[in-house]
Amino acid sequence: MNEMRWKRYGAAILSGMMGLSLAACGSGDPTSPSPGSTKGGTASGTAKKAEPVTLTFVVPNTTTTQPYVDMFKKYEEKTGNKVEIQALPSGEDYGRLLLTRFSTKDYPDLFYMDPGTKQYVKFRADEELYDFTNDEVLGRVTDSIKQFQTLNGKVYGIPWGSSGGMGFYYNKELFQKLGLQVPNNYADLLTIMDKLKAAGVTPMYEAVKDAWPVQVFSLAAWSTFVDPAIGKDGADKLERNELKLADIPQLKDVFQRQYDLKSKGYYQNNPLAGSYDEQQDLFGKGQVGMVLQLESMLPALAKKFGDDFVRTKVGFFPMPSDKDQGVATITPPNQLMVPKDGKKVKAAVELVKFMTSKEALDIWYKANPGVPVYKEATAQLYPAQEDVVKYTQAGKVQVNIKNRLTASMVDYDKILQGMFINGNVADAVKQIDEKYRKDGANKKLPGF
Secondary structure, eight states: OOHHHHHHHHHHHHHHHHTTTSOOSOSSOOOOOOTTOSSSSOOOTTSOOOOOOEEEEEEETTOOOHHHHHHHHHHHHHHSOEEEEEEEOOTHHHHHHHHHHHHTTOOOSEEEEOSSTHHHHHTTHHHHBOOOTTOGGGGGBOHHHHHHTOBTTBOOOEEESEEEEEEEEEEHHHHHHTTOOOOSSHHHHHHHHHHHHHTTOEEEOOOOTTSGGGHHHHHHHIIIIIHHHHOTTHHHHHHTTSSOGGGOHHHHHHHHHHHHHHHTTOSOSOGGGOOHHHHHHHHHTTSEEEEEEOTTHHHHHHHHHOHHHHHHHEEEEOOOOSSSSOOEEEEOOEEEEOBTTSTTHHHHHHHHHHHTSHHHHHHHHHHSOSEESBTTOOOOOOHHHHHHHHHHHTTOEEEOHHHHOSSOOTTHHHHHHHHHHHOOHHHHHHHHHHHHHHHHHHTTOTTO
């Protein structure tokens, strides 16, 4: 992704964040037509409706499903159609399992996917995915986010969710009790961990058993340690295979820092048995001071410990550098995709239109506070999200490196899981580098 495009995207995040207090644009409800209607809006009482169908919607098993249940109840009332939510294992297994279903023609009607046009390559969009390029639903998306989703003039994924921070989420009550402040550098971070440990609190929790959470440390650290080292064109060189991951010493250093925290006893007693669910539980109970996580953890915490807990006790800060507070890593919105050879494509597309209507978005953003990517949507932010806004306004943010590259760092989480077991940092870097370049070659990307 070129630099100018990312600048436009960053500006859009800032613009969207600053405009949250404004009233929704327009006065009409853009709810999509029910099956049987011929124009936008709700079908008239005399219009002939299609026979009700049941649609399958695939999501990762870490998803908080209640907002979807509430949305789909409204959808069923309007159309008669039902939606069955199917959860698959999260992390890199999620994409693999979906690809397996594609290969056997066992298509879901609709599925949730990670951000960016790299997913178009993964799912062979021209052959396998419904083309939304000229669909009216894109008219509701903010312009820069639409650009982010466009590849060679085509759009196959409808943006879904909000932009979020990836980094340290900390217990503000614990910090205040122990007289701790957000770290100004990496040495401060280690001092905070020492003080938490001395107070009988687990400084950090790593969910190594579940694999996918382990990658957050290095992805958050990439923006702080790696991007400044490889320069503004470093990601472009990685994209063209003109720079090898194994030739970036700062990346090895990041992995070493993560493993050193284990050696120093800053994680829970048995990080290899750590799970995402227990990570939330112990953090919510005040037994863990900090977790490295995605913003999607916030609604999960709110569900378990109440909205007030997230609003009053959870803060955010980025991975600090050796010299300053560091650069916050942000993730673009995810996306909704429809297999074009599915059995219920028309109904699935209508469901996407309903999900992106103001009626449905109000349900979604009430349960998932964040920066909306739809023009008519509004949402209230959690304080931890407002912390991310501050770094955005200061120009101290960078998009997650995985979302900037077309080739994938295959098995990234599993390799880091292995590093936690064997302690071989150099081998982890070597494996990630080899799998990244192999994936680029398999996808026949230029330069690979």
